Amino acid sequence: MDYNDAMVEVDVVNLLHSGRIGLAPMEGVIDAATRDLLTRSAGIDWTVTEFVRVVDTRLPPRVFLRHCPELASGDPRTPSGIPVHLQLLGSDPAALAANARQALSLGATSLDLNFGCPAKLVNRHDGGASMLRDPHRLRTAVAAVHGAVGDTLPVTAKIRLGFADRRLALDCARAAEDGGARQLVVHARTRNEGYRPPAHWEWIGRIRQHLSIPVVANGDIWTLEDYWKARTLSGCPDVMLGRGALADPGLASRIRHWQATGERRPSTGWPTKAETLLDYAAMQRNILPQKVVVARLKQWMNHMRGRDSEAARCFQALRRVTELEDFLAGLRASMTPEAPALTA
Ligand SMILES: Cc1cc2nc3c(=O)[nH]c(=O)nc-3n(C[C@H](O)[C@H](O)[C@H](O)COP(=O)(O)O)c2cc1C
Structure with a gap:
């Protein structure tokens, strides 16, 4: 038809x-x-x-x-x-x-x-x-x-x-x-x-x-x-x-x-989104291999970066990081805008 x-x-x-x-x-x-x-x-x-x-x-x-x-x-x-x-x-x-x-x-x-x-x-x-x-x-x-x-x-x-x-x-x-x-x-x-x-x-x-x-x-x-x-x-x-x-x-x-x-709340800010990613890592790190957790975090962040310049900056800074601890440190640092980890 x-x-x-x-x-x-x-x-x-x-x-x-x-x-x-x-x-x-x-x-x-x-x-x-x-x-x-x-x-x-x-x-x-x-x-x-x-x-x-x-x-x-x-x-x-x-x-x-x-x-x-x-x-x-x-x-x-x-x-x-x-x-x-x-x-x-x-x-x-x-x-x-x-x-x-x-x-x-x-x-x-x-x-x-x-x-x-x-x-x-x-x-x-x-x-x-x-x-x-x-x-x-x-x-x-x-x-x-x-x-x-x-x-x-x-x-x-x-x-x-x-x-x-x-x-x-x-x-x-x-x-x-x-x-x-x-x-x-x-x-x-x-x-x-x-x-x-x-x-x-x-x-x-x-x-x-x-x-x-x-x-x-x-x-x-x-x-x-x-x-x-x-x-x-x-x-x-x-x-x-x-x-x-x-x-x-x-x-x-x-x-x-x-x-x-009737009130339009603005989209969620980056620190709250980063907090969600940190929560995700905390839940998965004892269940999945650490590299898989990093891969999943990157995948999720990839969905965030298209519409959020802070997420895009953080993704760019962390995209080659493969160790979970380094990734989480970078993520935490990104929650304060002047963080050195993200100025590189
Ligand atoms: C990475 C990825 C994995 C998906 N996996 C499934 C799946 O397992 N089952 C399914 O029915 N649809 C799957 N979809 C399709 C989504 O459920 C949805 O229909 C599609 O993304 C369009 O909706 P959205 O624009 O809101 O993302 C997947 C989509 C993506 C991007």
Whole structure:
């Protein structure tokens, strides 16, 4: 099916309806510690794990627990009580069903299916966004998972607007709904568009008008203005924040504050962001190898530096540092602007 602009009816949503805010799954970036840190202040309503990659076997419990340590408590939530949904990525219906049952037996309370991953390796093996080329297969995958867990667990799906183009966007969205998905997150770009702006929020609106399940708008929400535009153009009350929440860990609570009071708080200052990174290091240094902690800190800081000149300066000063202690010392020094470590 194809569309033209005449078919689009842009819904101007009532922004006083607070809507929900999800924290996006981000492989290699948003782990349990990040989920914990980003849900400490109010704003995020649900989170999703990095994807568990399903090929053709039932994975052992340790794989699920590695991706979702929150399962160990018997009720997968962040320490602040925000639900953690488990994400699966795969294309084989039988393997997805077997792993859905495994997740259920381990205490998962919601399963999300990834049909958006653009990685070449994943797509070559027919996972992630490659499923967007065939809505029938997408429907079969969702139905297999839904059939495996029945109504005990809600099954949700996350798609992009298509693989190479948007022609199958609505068909894929409908396939997810027909397969039994209870919610659909739409990242407003095709797979081939990667992460290049703009995000086509109006396309999410086109999809939303044809579905009866909740549709969640995702892609390029970095600021309060983006939030407003994404909601207005998509007509979706609910959004999901990925890189924007990493770039400004206070974004979700600033949105909430704005909705509640009308006051626009400025974006979070660098010292507070640096403090978040220090907290992350403190949580991970006894769990992950020190070099991995440094790599993860750099990755997070990389998401911060695009919109924050102090973060950019600090990133530049520390980008070749590989020892954790040196990195943390540099980070601490950056919290006072005249710090010698950053004048080099
Ligand atoms: C580094 C990285 C890792 C990602 N990993 C996942 C993933 O595991 N599962 C998934 O569904 N989407 C994944 N995504 C896509 C995000 O969830 C989100 O859809 C995308 O970043 C657009 O939202 P944003 O502009 O708010 O970041 C990833 C994105 C990035 C940049």
